[in-house]
Amino acid sequence: MTLVETLQKTDEYKCWLRYERKKDLANIEALKKIVVLEKTEIIKSAVEELKRGILSITGIEPEVIADREGNNSAIVLATVDSSNMTTLNRSLNNDGYMLQSFTKPKERIYLTGKTDKGVLYAAFHFLRILQTNRDYQQLDIIENPKTQLRMINHWDNMDGSIERGYAGHSIFFENNQFILDYGRIKDYARLMASIGINGISINNVNVHKAETNLITKELLPDVAKVANIFRQYGIRLFLSINYASTIEIGGLSTADPLDPQVREWWTKKTAEIYQYIEDFGGFVVKADSEHRPGPFTYNRNHADGANMLGEALLPFDGIVIWRCFVYDCLQDWRDRTTDRAKAAYDHFKPLDGQFLENVILQIKNGPMDFQVREPVSPLFGAMPETNQVLEFQITQEYTGQQKHLCYLIPQWKKVLDFDTYAKGEGSTVKKVVDGTLFHYKYSGISAVTNIGNESSWTGHILAQANLYGYGRLIWNPDLPEATITDEWVTQTFGKHPKILNTVKEMLADSWSIYEKYTAPLGVGWMVNPNHHYGPNVDGYEYSPWGTYHFADWKGIGVNRTKKDGTGYTEQYFPENFDMYESVETCPDELVLFFHHVPYTHVLKSGTTVIQHIYNTHFEGVEDVENLLESWISLNGFVDEKRYNDILQRLTIQLEHSKEWRDIINTYFYRKSGINDELNRVIY
């Protein structure tokens, strides 16, 4: 058996596509036959998945038969066109589909997609229904993804390492070459398609020497092999490119985006890429950021840089995903006027309307960098004339690095539901990034993945919930958290109500627990530099990264008000400006992000800032103790391997949460001299 074949037998590797045996589904006639009205590569994948899933669930592999007339009970796969249900066209968007079941005269289950991709999504949806014990006989579902681009970004390097990866090495690369065993990549594509992902960039946005060569003749044949697998699952492949490629590999002496030679090079290069990969998605670009090259070198702006690439991609329907994570990373900590939080807005807002139609700005959810708590980036909704994509981080860089349990769906929902007031009340972020608010040509959501080559894909098995939930949530940002969690737990661990209730509760509380024992009240950044794990209150305080808390003997926080601070609050539309500008209306959880207040400042919760710090840090650890106990209560309900793996991580989490508690409390006690009202142990 190959390594992948061995892995494929384990529950941790199967993730939510476990297809557990269901005795009550053993003898359903309709599950024994599949009728295919149109054959494409993608529909072939759908058939394969249905066969695999139904065999596993019922013990019988369905047979593919020709039966257009409906003489047999069967599952019927078709596109709108092949099934002649053209009226459906009005109800479905490009990736939409319909699930319908009829019991008479024969039991027929129709999985009908607008295109073959819809068929594949419908197949996964149907299997999910079987897995989660929902009634498959009364199906009458029309499903359309609300988000157009549903992207995953890898931060994989060709040496096999993953920047901010906590689950092993890359599944694509090792030793500066492609991994030539594609079994795992196919399983990865299945997982991603099952949650609706339709675009994946496979390499790190920090494009170093080796990865710069991904767009050369030497490596494009290997890139194409991965793209071929992705294509079977409705996923377009993207590459992160080095902005200075013309210099690094193009033999030119410049990367000036207005230089005709540079433009010509990119035009030819892009055409070459499409010779290898006809449905190539496009480029992801981190330029002029954290020492990456970019148009600033040539006194050009980001529109110049992005449009140059956009022009080259336009004939092929390719897109440029241009990241807005641009800020001064060589700031002087002594300078309190410069505010990193303002950087993305300041750089990009003035360029609204100047970008080509196939250029999309990718904006991190918050203005800083994936902290456990940040406000929503004010750039959302601020550029009516520019395509926008939201960027989340599934990999838990600042949220416990898959050693700590931190379910991020609640955080992401809060972001998506945030009202920007860009066009008055109801201008939520989700309406910005689903393109409805401003009718963007392109829009969507992207995220840095948390997977690697460990057997569980995500290191912490419970972190699979973040990956699953990400896909489901961006398919439909209105899905309730509880629905997503229910689906995931049931597919991953089975239907036992004790498991469901316990794990669901653990997940639901985990973000807030993690926040409690780490950086308080939105201030962020109290981590060890570089690797970003573990408490270090002053870790970034005297650094050039623009990430400060300004704690002194009297108080803490960053004054970002218009009145007497950095003026960051002005970047919001008036309703939000008003809310954040005043310490009276600023929500507690962000008070230190927006205001510098004394430790004795009384929060809306009724406690002082210092007492809040003490309370939450003691509570946080108690909460982790409860998480651990909850999990221990599942001993015997979950297979031993996954039980022990998760037990081990929670044990580490408990130990490390105590480190957080004691260091944070001690730091603030030593600095403020204010005693804990409850006289708990502080060192």
Add this chain to the structure above:
Amino acid sequence: MTLVETLQKTDEYKCWLRYERKKDLANIEALKKIVVLEKTEIIKSAVEELKRGILSITGIEPEVIADREGNNSAIVLATVDSSNMTTLNRSLNNDGYMLQSFTKPKERIYLTGKTDKGVLYAAFHFLRILQTNRDYQQLDIIENPKTQLRMINHWDNMDGSIERGYAGHSIFFENNQFILDYGRIKDYARLMASIGINGISINNVNVHKAETNLITKELLPDVAKVANIFRQYGIRLFLSINYASTIEIGGLSTADPLDPQVREWWTKKTAEIYQYIEDFGGFVVKADSEHRPGPFTYNRNHADGANMLGEALLPFDGIVIWRCFVYDCLQDWRDRTTDRAKAAYDHFKPLDGQFLENVILQIKNGPMDFQVREPVSPLFGAMPETNQVLEFQITQEYTGQQKHLCYLIPQWKKVLDFDTYAKGEGSTVKKVVDGTLFHYKYSGISAVTNIGNESSWTGHILAQANLYGYGRLIWNPDLPEATITDEWVTQTFGKHPKILNTVKEMLADSWSIYEKYTAPLGVGWMVNPNHHYGPNVDGYEYSPWGTYHFADWKGIGVNRTKKDGTGYTEQYFPENFDMYESVETCPDELVLFFHHVPYTHVLKSGTTVIQHIYNTHFEGVEDVENLLESWISLNGFVDEKRYNDILQRLTIQLEHSKEWRDIINTYFYRKSGINDELNRVIY
């Protein structure tokens, strides 16, 4: 030309063996001829060095002639025996020598050593006299090194890296192999012999996998080649060994020092080493320290471990240098009773008298780890029955990493002159480690070197002064700092009084300047973890390393008193105990090492602790500005290459000293809330 030949032409590579042309010595007859009364490998080296030096100084290479009768003016090289001056034997110790010059009937300069090593030392001494413009015609000098073992430790790894190295890579190893070009090693041996070094361990005390194999048949032939070069310059080669070698390479399942098989393995292994290297020096051992294996694993003590090796080395006159840097590096920062400073004494003092005669304990100068300021280790003088060697650190791990100028001779003199009171007043450290206080069989001084394969050997060219000064000082701990500095500056930069006075002053002040802008009042450790460069007040505060300052809103420092602290003061003899125990008598520069005091505590200097912190940090930067100006005043007096190189380092030092100043001042201002009396800028 080979790389080494190219380097050999540069002043920075020649260091203090530049042998600058002296017009006034051009026509001295005695310098044109050399008479050799006894021929050994070492005397051959002496002749070679005299030829090289005199050719360079006078333009004429001296000729070796046979002239026992004294018919020619000449330099005469002889041992006591070959010259029949046996009465000299009473005046010379093993490495001693006499320099005598006669002008009649012929000008004869006698370089007479007790052994051939003495002849070599005399030759270097004579060349130094020529270089430093001292009168060579009136010589009547008897010179005996006061220290028996004059050691250099390398922390070189076989992959070429150097732990705590700031001057490039290893001159011995690269890519896990020996470097087969020995030209540089020979030049290194020349430099070391010129300052009297007689033992060098070539590999890191942290012995990893590759270096464990240095004592195998595969690598011993290569080790022997290095030893052969060293031997020509009177230097014995030592190896750091892996305490668990019996397991790693010996095929045994244990490293228990009392296990007969283990003992037998070491006996055979040692005999094997001596087959390759007849004058092999012995083993340097870091055991049970910072995750290194050791006898504790087998419930044995350090005497058991060291004696096992000592027994194996005894028949060959080899020695064991057993390091006392043993402490708990997984301490809980919350625990204020455990005190890392106490560890060496607690571990080793009870074993006094239990070590074999060829085992030597190597003790770091202070109880912590080479901080810019520490008290002297209380272990010195505390073990009358046990050979002791003092360990200094020439490489500037905590003293600016050869980016900052920090001349360490003043620090080392302070250590050597420290009175332990072990046998009443006058029981200085230098008398302990020269073996006179307790008549140790073996004693001496060791240091971690600061060299690497950069062209200047030491990165910062002025750091060559630390290497030179180390050798000269341990040869004779009574040598005044000024004498050492004069010698070094003149040999390195020539005799111009402006250079001498300027550089001498720069060096003299530099340690105290570095101390001013870094960690105050002996508290230490306010550096970034791991690499130990740059300010980070809390860098080690919540770590497991036992390195804390306990600063809070009221005060700072570690209470190490017997009265109500960790009791570390009790490890000193009564006179020093009294001095350190009371905050009234504790010297200012160590007050925070021994006491936790309020920021408002008034020092003997008359300022408060907090004001002292502010003052010294502002002054320190001003002092660096002056250092830079001083150096700039030498523009035109020093060759351009060395001028610019040093200028660049001083510029970096100035920039980084401002980082220190502002971060330290800001940290304490933010914590204490106490204003600077002079209202200077604190952030």
